[in-house]
Amino acid sequence: MRADLLTSILSELNGTSADIEASGVISTDGLMMASVLPAGLDEDRIGAMSAAMLSLGDRTAQELMRGNLEQVLIKGAKGYVLMVYAGDEAVLTVIAKQNSKLGLIFLDVKRAAESISELLHPS
Template identity: 55%
Template structure:
């Protein structure tokens, strides 16, 4: 994904390190990706079996719908989108004004701890992008 080697692009290296740190922070976090608000993948820490393009497109669609829902129903600024499936969660959180952090977890995840780790990573990524 990275056209420029990470050692020559400090921002890209910081993004990658933040994503890898988040993914390795818990055995229940399976993957993380930083996605532009347009749905383009900036970088990801995920198994090769996962489709990065699909995750990017789905994240952009869900984020857009979540923002509209929060606004239309008077819930204020969107903080998080949470999708619960029988095999785990998809958690999306804004990472600055131009990107979203998408995290895939196992069903057994302790959500409170995951939310805390995700919030910290999103804040760090928001300062980088």
């Protein structure tokens, strides 16, 4: 049930922009909770790498006195990987195309992360 609701949020996110190629909700220990991925992408690998990158980003932000980590953005020759917290125990990872309009994607990802956080931890 919860996985279906998470998948619905991810499908909506992926539908907001043609630039978003894939997305997933990952527990902070690296387990994929829900995803909307194209064929050929390995859920387990994305989960483990997202958790590792966020952990390293957290430590880097703290060690360099930048405050709490808000996001990790990786830019490669073929596009972007964006990771943001969705509550305390989950990460929203988004894979976007090379020429993406990042401002719009940041906004859509922030909204989706808030929806995911509310779903996982209703107040």
